[in-house]
Amino acid sequence: MARIRRCPICKNPLPEGEGAARYRPFCSKRCAEIDLGKWLTGSYAIPATEEESEDEEEGGTPKPAADTPLSH
Ligand SMILES: [Zn+2]
Numbered sequence: 001m002a003r004i005r006r007c008p009i010c011k012n013p014l015p016e017g018e019g020a021a022r023y024r025p026f027c028s029k030r031c032a033e034i035d036l037g038k039w040l041t042g043s044y045a046i047p048a049t050e051e052e053s054e055d056e057e058e059g060g061t062p063k064p065a066a067d068t069p070l071s072h
Pocket of ligand 1: 009010027031
């Protein structure tokens with residue numbers, strides 16, 4: 001039961017041979033450059049989306065104290 005390593009970019013089995021081994025763990029120079037491009041653009045490790053509505057206040061707008069009875 002041979003375990004086939006696959007290229008993480010194109011999912012193809014890695015080719016055997018010394019010429020292809022230099023691009024491990026990728027199958028070719030092209031896939032290695034694609035992976036490098038992902039790192040450079042920041043879309044590989046850094047999450048692109050962030051939650052923005054985190055500091056939404058409860059209670060909302062502060063209203064003037066008009067409904068408090070003045071007469072005592
Ligand atoms: Zn590949």
